[in-house]
Amino acid sequence: MKIKALLSILLFVVGILSVDAGNPFRRNKGFELEDSLMVDSTGRVVTTKVKKKKVFVRPERIDRGIMEEVFIPKGQWMAGGTISYSEHNEDNLNFIVLKDIDARGYDFTVNVYGGYFIKNNVAAGLRMSYNRTYQDLGNFELNLGEDFNIALDNVYYLQHEYNVAGFIRTYMPIGHSKIFGLFNEARITYGYARGKNSTGSGTQYDGTFQTVHSLGIGIAPGMSAFITNWSAVEVSVGVMGFDFNWVKQRTNQVEHGKRRTSSGNFKINLFSINIGMTFYL
Known part of the structure; x- marks a missing residue:
C-alpha cells in the first residue's frame, strides 16, 4: 500500500x-x-x-456599431392597467359527444402596475392583480357509446385570487426610432387564492375548500409603440419561466389533502398575446 x-x-x-x-x-x-x-x-x-x-498582443475588439439610444429617460414614471371579463351561458346544449349541457359562469380580472425609471431605458416597479372565477354546471353528459357514459350535475366552483409582483423592465429602441421599441420584463410573482367547489345536493352533497399559494419567476418580452408623447400601446406574448404551486384542501370539514406542483415554460404562445396601454409621466 x-x-x-x-x-x-x-x-x-x-x-x-x-x-x-x-x-x-x-x-x-x-x-x-x-x-x-x-x-x-x-x-x-x-x-x-x-x-x-515575449510580446503578447490582445485581439482587437470588434466594433459592431451598436450604440446606446435613449428610448425613455431616467426619472420618468410609468403606470397602466388592464381589465378583462368573459362570460358564458349554455342551456341544453349538445356538441358532438357532449350532451344536455346546462352551465353558466364568468371570469373577471383587473391588473394595475406602476414603475419608475431608475436609469435610461430601465424601470423598476410593482404589479397587483385580482381574479374571480365562477362556474356553475347544472348538468353535463359525456356519451361515448352504450358502454361508456359520464354524467355530472350540480357542480359549483368559485375562486378569488390575488397576485403581487415586482419587476424590472428594460427597453431597446428599434433602430433610432423614438416611437417603436422592444422591451423585456423580468418579474417575481407571489399569489394567494381561496376557493370552494361542490358537487351533488341534499344528502349527496360534497363541499371542498382550498387555499393556494403560488410563486412565479419569469420574463415577458414585448413591443411598445407610442401614439402620443405620453402614452403607448404595448403588446406582450405572455410570461415564460417557472411556476410553483402549493394547494391545501379540506372536504366536508373532515378530510384534508395537499398538492404541490412545479412547471417550467419557455415557449412563446401566440394565443396568449396581451394588449394594453401604458402612460409615461
Missing part, C-alpha cells in the same frame, strides 16, 4: 511539472529561448540560446 501511495504521489508531481513545462505563460517567466549564431575566440561559429522577451 505504501508503494502504491508513493507511486501515486510521484505521478501527480510529474503531471504538474509537465503541465507547468508546457505552459508558455510560466516557462521562462515571459521569455522564450531563441537560437543565435556567434563567433568564439578561435574563429568558430557556435550556436547559443538567448532569451527573447
Whole structure:
C-alpha cells in the first residue's frame, strides 16, 4: 500500500511539472529561448540560446456599431392597467359527444402596475392583480357509446385570487426610432387564492375548500409603440419561466389533502398575446 501511495504521489508531481513545462505563460517567466549564431575566440561559429522577451498582443475588439439610444429617460414614471371579463351561458346544449349541457359562469380580472425609471431605458416597479372565477354546471353528459357514459350535475366552483409582483423592465429602441421599441420584463410573482367547489345536493352533497399559494419567476418580452408623447400601446406574448404551486384542501370539514406542483415554460404562445396601454409621466 505504501508503494502504491508513493507511486501515486510521484505521478501527480510529474503531471504538474509537465503541465507547468508546457505552459508558455510560466516557462521562462515571459521569455522564450531563441537560437543565435556567434563567433568564439578561435574563429568558430557556435550556436547559443538567448532569451527573447515575449510580446503578447490582445485581439482587437470588434466594433459592431451598436450604440446606446435613449428610448425613455431616467426619472420618468410609468403606470397602466388592464381589465378583462368573459362570460358564458349554455342551456341544453349538445356538441358532438357532449350532451344536455346546462352551465353558466364568468371570469373577471383587473391588473394595475406602476414603475419608475431608475436609469435610461430601465424601470423598476410593482404589479397587483385580482381574479374571480365562477362556474356553475347544472348538468353535463359525456356519451361515448352504450358502454361508456359520464354524467355530472350540480357542480359549483368559485375562486378569488390575488397576485403581487415586482419587476424590472428594460427597453431597446428599434433602430433610432423614438416611437417603436422592444422591451423585456423580468418579474417575481407571489399569489394567494381561496376557493370552494361542490358537487351533488341534499344528502349527496360534497363541499371542498382550498387555499393556494403560488410563486412565479419569469420574463415577458414585448413591443411598445407610442401614439402620443405620453402614452403607448404595448403588446406582450405572455410570461415564460417557472411556476410553483402549493394547494391545501379540506372536504366536508373532515378530510384534508395537499398538492404541490412545479412547471417550467419557455415557449412563446401566440394565443396568449396581451394588449394594453401604458402612460409615461
